[in-house]
Amino acid sequence: MSETKKTLTTSQGAPVRDDLNSMTAGERGPVLAQDIHLFDKLAHFDRERIPERVVHAKGAGAWGYFEVTHDVTKYTRAKFLSNIGKKTEVFARFSTVGGEKGSADTERDPRGFAVKFFTEEGNYDFVGNNTPVFFIRDPLKFPDFIHTQKRNPATNLKDADMFWDFLSLTPESVHQVTVLFSDRGTPYGYRNMNGYSGHTFMWYNEKNEYVWVKIHFKTAQGNKTLTREEATKFAGEDPDFATRDLYNAIDKGDFPAWNVYVQIMTPGQVEKYRYNSFDITKVWPHADAPLIPVGKMVLNRNPKNYFADTEQAAFSPGTVVPGIAPSPDKMLQGRLFSYHDTHRHRLGANYHLIPVNAPRVSGEHNNQRDGAMRTDDNGGGAPNYWPNSFGGPSPDASYSEPPVPLTGVIDRFGFELTEDDFVQPGELFRNVMTDTDRAHLIGNIVAHLKNAQVRIQKRQTALFYKVDKKYGEGVAKGLGLRIDEVAELAAMTQADRVKATL
Ligand code: HEM
Structure with missing residues (x-):
C-alpha cells in the first residue's frame, strides 16, 4: 500500500471510524440521530440527480x-x-x-x-x-415541436400520431x-x-x-x-x-x-x-x-x-x-x-x-456577485459596482460590434410557406441521394409513419409528393395509400390540405 493512502472522512473532513455499520442503540438498533455521517451520506445521495437536459439528455x-x-x-x-x-x-x-x-x-x-x-x-x-x-424556423414553435418528439402525456409512450401530426402541419x-x-x-x-x-x-x-x-x-x-x-x-x-x-x-x-x-x-x-x-x-x-x-x-x-x-x-x-x-x-x-x-x-x-464551464483562459472580471454555490472568492474585497474609481475592471469600447442596419415594423410575421420550401429537399432526393439512399429513406419513413392515423399519413405523404413525385409515390405505395388521392392533396394549399385531412 502506498504511504499516501488517505483516511476516509466525512464531507466536513473528519476521519470516519466505520463506514459499514450505522450507529445504533444496542446491537439490533434503532439508529441514532447522532450518526451524522450516516445522515450526511444519505442526504447527499438523495440529491445526486440534477435535472437532465430537457433536450439532448443523452x-x-x-x-x-x-x-x-x-x-x-x-x-x-x-x-x-x-x-x-x-x-x-x-x-x-x-x-x-x-x-x-x-x-x-x-x-x-x-x-x-x-x-x-x-x-x-x-x-x-x-x-x-x-x-x-x-x-422549424421560429422559436415559438420549439417547445411544441419537442413535446411531439417525446412522450404522449397520457400513455407516456412515443406517439407516431403526435410526431407526424405536428410535422405534417x-x-x-x-x-x-x-x-x-x-x-x-x-x-x-x-x-x-x-x-x-x-x-x-x-x-x-x-x-x-x-x-x-x-x-x-x-x-x-x-x-x-x-x-x-x-x-x-x-x-x-x-x-x-x-x-x-x-x-x-x-x-x-x-x-x-x-x-x-x-x-x-x-x-x-x-x-x-x-x-x-x-x-x-x-x-x-x-x-x-x-x-x-x-x-x-x-x-x-x-x-x-x-x-x-x-x-x-x-x-x-x-x-x-x-x-x-x-x-x-x-x-x-x-x-x-x-x-x-x-x-x-x-x-x-x-x-x-463549474470548472468545465469556467472561462479558464480569459478569466471572469465583472461585478456579478453572490448566489448559490459561489465557490470562488466571490471577488474578494474588490469593488462590486461600475462606474467606480477604485481600479475595478472597465469596459473597452474597442470591442464594439459592427452596427447592422435594421428597418421594419414590429409585428408577428409568419414565414410564408412557398414552393421554395420544397426545392432543396427535392434536390437532395434527386441529385444527392443514390438509389440505395432513396430506398432506405422511403423504407425508414414507411416503418415509422405507418403507426400514425391514415389521415395523417395522407397529409404527410402529400408533402413528400410535393418534394418529388417519386418520393411521394414511394411512400404512398409503402403505406398502401392511393396515389391519386395523395397527388390531389399535394396540389392543394396547405390550409386546404389540412381541412381535407381533419
Ligand atoms: C428555438 C430553438 C431551440 C431551443 C429553444 C433550444 C433549446 C435547448 C435547450 C433548452 C437545451 C438544453 C441545454 C442544457 O440543458 O444545457 C438545448 C440543447 C442543445 N441544443 Fe438546442 N434548442 C433549439 C434549437 C437548436 C438547434 C437549431 C440546434 C442546432 C443547430 C440545437 C443544438 C443543441 C445542442 C447541440 C444541444 C446540446 C448541448 C449540450 O451538449 O449540452 N438546438 N437546446
Missing part, C-alpha cells in the same frame, strides 16, 4: 484542441483564429435529442454537436447538430425530415458524423467589416451511417454504442478529428439571395458559397469524471467572443435566451464557475 464528451490551419483574419478578429498553428483547448459533447438520459445512442434523431473553445477573449461555444437544417420541416429519415438519421457513432452551425452567424474583422457565415465540422474519420435494421439491433444489444465508441477510440490513442470550414456571404449577397439566408430550414449550396478551410479539431482526452465534465457542461449559442456575433435569424435569437436560462435552472446561477 450524450458523451471529450477534451481536445482546435488548431488554426488557414488564415481567416480578413473575416474575423477572433483571437483564437488569429494565427496559423494557434491551438485552443476545447471540450466537445455529442448527443441525441429526444431521448432520456438512459435512451439508446442509435435512435433515429439529429445528433447534437457542441464544442466549447477556451479562448483568451472568453469562451466560445459552437452549438450545432449533425444536420445542416432544422424542422409544419411543412417547412420536410427538408429536415428527409435528412432525418435517410440513414444520416442513424449515424455510426459520434466520430463518423459532421457538425453544422445550421444558423448563419456574423464574423467581423478588426475594421468592423462583417460577413455572414455558416460553420461546418467535417469528420476526418469519414461519414458512416447505420441502416434501420442495424440501428435497431444496436439499440437492443449495445444501447451505449456511440458513447463506448468515442471513449474507447480516445482511450487507445486513436484520436478523432474534424476539419473545420466556413461558408461566407457578404451582406450584399445575402440581400440578393434567392432564399432568406437566416432561415435554418435552408442550406447554402456549395456552388453559392464554397467551403473555406479554417482549422481542425482533435479530441485526445477522455473526461476523468463523466458528471464533472460531460453532465455539467453548459453550452450556449450566445456564448461568443469578439469577431463572432449572432445573426438576426429568429430561431437563433430564441436560442440566445433559452440556453443560459436552462443552465440556471439545471446547474444554478453560478454554473459558469
Whole structure:
C-alpha cells in the first residue's frame, strides 16, 4: 500500500471510524440521530440527480484542441483564429435529442454537436447538430415541436400520431425530415458524423467589416451511417454504442478529428439571395458559397469524471467572443435566451464557475456577485459596482460590434410557406441521394409513419409528393395509400390540405 493512502472522512473532513455499520442503540438498533455521517451520506445521495437536459439528455464528451490551419483574419478578429498553428483547448459533447438520459445512442434523431473553445477573449461555444437544417424556423414553435418528439402525456409512450401530426402541419420541416429519415438519421457513432452551425452567424474583422457565415465540422474519420435494421439491433444489444465508441477510440490513442470550414456571404449577397439566408430550414449550396478551410479539431482526452465534465457542461449559442456575433435569424435569437436560462435552472446561477464551464483562459472580471454555490472568492474585497474609481475592471469600447442596419415594423410575421420550401429537399432526393439512399429513406419513413392515423399519413405523404413525385409515390405505395388521392392533396394549399385531412 502506498504511504499516501488517505483516511476516509466525512464531507466536513473528519476521519470516519466505520463506514459499514450505522450507529445504533444496542446491537439490533434503532439508529441514532447522532450518526451524522450516516445522515450526511444519505442526504447527499438523495440529491445526486440534477435535472437532465430537457433536450439532448443523452450524450458523451471529450477534451481536445482546435488548431488554426488557414488564415481567416480578413473575416474575423477572433483571437483564437488569429494565427496559423494557434491551438485552443476545447471540450466537445455529442448527443441525441429526444431521448432520456438512459435512451439508446442509435435512435433515429439529429445528433447534437457542441464544442466549447477556451479562448483568451472568453469562451466560445459552437452549438450545432449533425444536420445542416432544422424542422422549424421560429422559436415559438420549439417547445411544441419537442413535446411531439417525446412522450404522449397520457400513455407516456412515443406517439407516431403526435410526431407526424405536428410535422405534417409544419411543412417547412420536410427538408429536415428527409435528412432525418435517410440513414444520416442513424449515424455510426459520434466520430463518423459532421457538425453544422445550421444558423448563419456574423464574423467581423478588426475594421468592423462583417460577413455572414455558416460553420461546418467535417469528420476526418469519414461519414458512416447505420441502416434501420442495424440501428435497431444496436439499440437492443449495445444501447451505449456511440458513447463506448468515442471513449474507447480516445482511450487507445486513436484520436478523432474534424476539419473545420466556413461558408461566407457578404451582406450584399445575402440581400440578393434567392432564399432568406437566416432561415435554418435552408442550406447554402456549395456552388453559392464554397467551403473555406479554417482549422481542425482533435479530441485526445477522455473526461476523468463523466458528471464533472460531460453532465455539467453548459453550452450556449450566445456564448461568443469578439469577431463572432449572432445573426438576426429568429430561431437563433430564441436560442440566445433559452440556453443560459436552462443552465440556471439545471446547474444554478453560478454554473459558469463549474470548472468545465469556467472561462479558464480569459478569466471572469465583472461585478456579478453572490448566489448559490459561489465557490470562488466571490471577488474578494474588490469593488462590486461600475462606474467606480477604485481600479475595478472597465469596459473597452474597442470591442464594439459592427452596427447592422435594421428597418421594419414590429409585428408577428409568419414565414410564408412557398414552393421554395420544397426545392432543396427535392434536390437532395434527386441529385444527392443514390438509389440505395432513396430506398432506405422511403423504407425508414414507411416503418415509422405507418403507426400514425391514415389521415395523417395522407397529409404527410402529400408533402413528400410535393418534394418529388417519386418520393411521394414511394411512400404512398409503402403505406398502401392511393396515389391519386395523395397527388390531389399535394396540389392543394396547405390550409386546404389540412381541412381535407381533419
Ligand atoms: C428555438 C430553438 C431551440 C431551443 C429553444 C433550444 C433549446 C435547448 C435547450 C433548452 C437545451 C438544453 C441545454 C442544457 O440543458 O444545457 C438545448 C440543447 C442543445 N441544443 Fe438546442 N434548442 C433549439 C434549437 C437548436 C438547434 C437549431 C440546434 C442546432 C443547430 C440545437 C443544438 C443543441 C445542442 C447541440 C444541444 C446540446 C448541448 C449540450 O451538449 O449540452 N438546438 N437546446
